[in-house]
């Protein structure tokens with residue numbers, strides 16, 4: 001038997017902007033510990049072998065930050081707190097039922113454009 005691939009990837013935006021920048025960022029004084037919290041919770045639950053947390057740059061939903069994307073499925077969680085992360089791990093990762101109330105509003109997360117559609121829109 002080979003090495004099992006992860007069952008989930010969790011991409012956590014770790015972008016921070018200097019104070020005074022007009023664009024908000026996901027890592028601020030009050031949200032600095034969220035990635036560490038995510039990793040610790042996954043370890044505590046014995047999930048680190050199958051759930052891969054990944055630090056990323058901006059995921060382009062800064063106004064709703066802090067955000068994280070759970071794959072597979074393109075589940076974008078917004079306005080994260082430690083308590084929300086705990087519930088997402090229990091209900092989505094372990095219970096396989098996404099926490100609907102923490103997901104981004106459809107208005108900001110519509111169906112994806114196919115690469116062919118995107119190329120047409122850009123005139124290529």
Ligand code: FES
Pocket residue numbers: 013014015016024025026027057058059060061062063065066067
């Ligand atoms: S800074 Fe996190 S989504 Fe843009």
